[in-house]
Amino acid sequence: MAQTDLFKILSALVLLLLAAHLTGRLFRRFRQPPVVGEILGGLLLGPTVLGQLLPQVQHWIFPKQGPVAVCLELVYQLGMLLLMFLAGVEMRTVFSRKDGRTVGLIAVVGMVVPFAFGLVATSVLDTSDLLGPAGNRTALTLVLACSIAITSIPVISRIMLDLGIARTPFARIVLSVAVLEDIVLNVVISVAVGIVAGSTTNGFGLASELGIGSANASAVYHSLASVGFLALVALVGLLLRRRLTASGGGPVAPLAVRVSAVLASAAACLYLGVAPMYGAFVVGLISGLTAGAAGTASGPAADEAIKAIRSFATGFFVPVYFAVVGLKLDLIRQFDPAFFVAFLAVACVVKAVSVYAGARLARRPAADAVHLAVAMNARGGPGIVLATVALDTGIGSPSVFTSLVLTAVVTSLLAGWWLERAINQGSLDRDDELPPARLPDRPLSSTAGR
Template sequence: MFSLTGDEISHFLLAMGCLLAMAHLLGFLAERIFIPRVIGEVAAGLVLGPTILGHFFPDAFRWMFLGFPYEGKLFGLLYQLGLLLLMFCSGLKFQTRFNKEDAKITTALVIGSTIPAFIVGWFAADIFNITPYLGTANNPLAIKIVIAISIAITSIPVISKIFNDLGIMHTRFSKIVIACAGIHDILLWVALGFATAIASQGAVFTAGTAVKSVGISFAFIIGTFTLGYLLFKRLTIIKQNLLFRSSNLGYFLFIMFMLASLAGNLHVEAIFGALLAGIVAKMALPKMVSERLEQNVSNISFSWFIPIYFATVGLQLDLVKHFNPLFFLSYFLFATLTQTIAVYITSRFIKQDPFTSFNLGVAINDRGGPGIVLSSVAYSTGIINQELFAILVMLALVTSWIPGTWLRIVVSKGWRLMPGDEDLVPQQRNDDKIKSINHHR
């Protein structure tokens, strides 16, 4: 009932192993030349997918990834698990401790980087003529929401990785950017949940549909924060919690899966449940426990599931047949300028200096993992077609590259990121410490 033949298992393990190895190899090489690892991982799918292998050796591609009827579903399962774990890890990076001044700056940036960018993106959907990019759901309203989100979204995982690689995770600048990304992404996931809800209902849209969808999303957020906080705060580290005692990681994964399942059943999007599970865990648990949880989840997620997720995104792209470079360039310039200008103006309005405002604009413009999640969810639900899917994925990748390059220049030159980060001394990463110790032995 639940079994595969020996040949099918062997074939799938070969294909998955090759994809995983290529993802790690290209991710490693990307980091060596100061490019975010996620770009290399998606490139693995491009190399082994329709873009390169499938273009030059189509039979080899079909044999590798479409070798038996259920192989696509197996990759689809790993893809979904990687997506859930990516969102869970993103939630665990959420910042919760701020002084009054930083809270004001974060609030202003959330409003200033989300609302104007979303509104501009909404009206831009008409300028760009979205009709050729409609997916199978054939819902213009849903695709307008997705385009607006693509302009305003920010990546917690990638920008956190950039900060960690540069040794500036401890700075005031990093805490504000990560908090801003987390809060406004929650709001944008609500919008995405609404888009997928109306797309699943065909072209039917009423005020009641909007109120119901948004109401359910906010009720789910409030309920998760209230009950989840209580669960993690009071019921986790007690001797009666046998599941936690039997497996700390298993306990938290169980909570994540349950919240993701509940979110999916409420048509909120399962990934939203995983994100909230991570945020609540970060808020409610003692610092030592949440850091250990993040480390344990990251070990398994970033070694297997998440690289497979990003590589599978690349497998779905065919940049030879379904990619318009000129349209991408115009979309990229529009999205980047809109988000950067919105943040810059907001930052100047709250009396930050021009250089700080520019740094914030560049950092918050990083779309990374969430941008790819947005495109893959919109594509899988039929909101967008493969052409726009490719555009949004490439937008996420390129806007992940720019902040890493710019912030590396700022840190290497010894320039100030923002007030409060004077005389910055980058922290050494754990893996760099290990290399240093081994070097001196």
């Protein structure tokens, strides 16, 4: 590698990391999701701001092709994998049997109705202008439907932690529903990515070796592959958990082995034609379960390994990932205000009405149902990951990417403002056990604002 390219790579990483941390800290100081600040940091360095003020400098530091672009794309992809791994880890210990009926009704109504609405609306309307280079209408339909139905666990958990309501029954219901939604919707997203990948892999992967070519056969294959991968890894995790519990502990996979598992699962997903982020997400789920295996001496060691991964991931890879998301945003040439406003309004209304209906069917008070509807509209990190996946795989156009990212940002900010307002008005209670300033640093807060 030429010294000039190495200099550009190091300079680009330094600028992205500093911009992400500085703007993220600024947003955190004002009790806003840091992920919004990290994206803003990248936006300032991208074509929207720096590209308008100093276009030659912006193109020199952040070229679209060559070694620098390849290196930044690698760090970006690793950041997404580690983010999804941490999202999976955070999904442990949020369920309670006494909330079963409420969680079930809100999850079914609040996810199925928006997803079905997205499927119907996208099928009826002309979406030819929204298609990406892949030109696959089915995949785009699935992505847009998921973007309407999705909820961000990390963002809403951090908001509730900052507001001092993280231990309330309200928070437990929100997180439990979000866990179920994210698991199901990640399967759907993986299927959408697989459908597109199956037609562009040039002979690579199991689907190609099996001779699967038609659209219907591809959809069936990738659905089975996604569910089968989840079932296989879950079975391995269950057996490992039982073995740890029965033996009372034992050697625990060190940090290097856990990171290797994330990379290996992502590589396996690529071969199967499944979204690589899905593999990292599933490994995170299993890691969270095995780390929490009761009665084992290995539990603390496993928690330490996950804590170490979280530390370097959230210190470098994840902030750079979100900064690169901002870097890819071009609000001058790749932003359709009419589509964004329409999509934002429809997504928020459909999701809010569905969650509200589910909460009322579960006999929750009207005020509580409204708070649930707003809280579960926060799309945050998962919404941004969905947008980047749609862009990187060619499912959606750059304008779709921009609109999905901005929708995730706006809904996250709206959820924080609404819940704080509800607390100040006395319609939402804070934690009874500890004041906000003394809340412990739980796993759910670790990827703050993501």
